[in-house]
Amino acid sequence: MTQIQLRQGLHIHVTEKGTGTPVMLLHGFCGSSGYFAPIVDKLSEHCRVLTLDLRGHGKSAAPNGPYTIEEMADDIIQVAFKLQLERFVLLGHSLGGYITLSLAERYENRLLGFGLIHSNGYPDNEEGKARRLQAVENIQTAGIVTFVDKLIPSLFNPDRLDQLGSQIQAAIQIGYHTPPQGAIGASLAMRERIDRRHVMDQSSLPLLLIAGRKDSKMTPDKLFTTTRDKVSSHVIEDAGHMSMMETPDELVELIRSFVKDQVNPV
Numbered sequence: 001m002t003q004i005q006l007r008q009g010l011h012i013h014v015t016e017k018g019t020g021t022p023v024m025l026l027h028g029f030c031g032s033s034g035y036f037a038p039i040v041d042k043l044s045e046h047c048r049v050l051t052l053d054l055r056g057h058g059k060s061a062a063p064n065g066p067y068t069i070e071e072m073a074d075d076i077i078q079v080a081f082k083l084q085l086e087r088f089v090l091l092g093h094s095l096g097g098y099i100t101l102s103l104a105e106r107y108e109n110r111l112l113g114f115g116l117i118h119s120n121g122y123p124d125n126e127e128g129k130a131r132r133l134q135a136v137e138n139i140q141t142a143g144i145v146t147f148v149d150k151l152i153p154s155l156f157n158p159d160r161l162d163q164l165g166s167q168i169q170a171a172i173q174i175g176y177h178t179p180p181q182g183a184i185g186a187s188l189a190m191r192e193r194i195d196r197r198h199v200m201d202q203s204s205l206p207l208l209l210i211a212g213r214k215d216s217k218m219t220p221d222k223l224f225t226t227t228r229d230k231v232s233s234h235v236i237e238d239a240g241h242m243s244m245m246e247t248p249d250e251l252v253e254l255i256r257s258f259v260k261d262q263v264n265p266v
Helices: 033-043 069-082 095-106 126-142 144-155 165-176 180-191 197-202 248-263
Strands: 002-007 010-017 022-026 048-052 088-093 111-117 207-212 231-236
Touching: 002 069, 010 033, 010 069, 022 033, 022 069, 022 095, 033 048, 033 165, 033 248, 069 095, 069 180, 088 095, 088 248, 095 111, 095 180, 095 197, 111 248, 126 144, 126 180, 144 165, 144 180, 207 248, 231 248
Parallel strands: 022 048, 022 088, 088 111, 111 207, 207 231
Antiparallel strands: 002 010, 010 048
16 A cells, blocks of 8 residues: 655555556545455456545545546556556546546557446536536535435445445445545536547447446446447446445456456457
């Protein structure tokens, strides 16, 4: 574990394990690198796994004011530079997927491949933008604990809530550690993000797309918007929005196969 200083007042918390092809995992909104704890040990048997806390989340710095997806992607590139990662695989969950697309659009030469896990390339519609502002208001008035208590259970497969009680509680505890100004900054970043479906279509890099059949936030049809070559598309039948916690073994296998067969084909 290490804190990487990007500039005055901005540090990013990074954890890494394993050797081989570097695979960086970006978590979702009100999450942290802790989201990936259930998969890191097994995945690191096959590659060098890097997880980090995005700006405004976990143990990373949480500047005041609105963020942009582009700024958050630039954080990742700076981290890669500091770690002397020449090229790497970047996989983003939810909010992390929006950041992944921004980075892939502008820094494709730094990537070996990229992917979206329960994310998509669409911008917010007007209803979605209104929900972001409502989220900001809720965080400001009721606090992050109340906000997280409502948000997190809705991310999991509704048919397995009883089975997934410990995983839900783990995600809630992670959410509690999100600085309120970080959650607000990230909400506003997502509200202003642009349509980046073209990045998936126009890139020549291997692309991994993973959806959850029981995901009410990101349905598979929203994610599978490209039919070009070198795209690996998968639906995890028992997962909602949190496959890294709901179906960790299945997610590890999909990532391992992608790296082995698409990124590093014999």
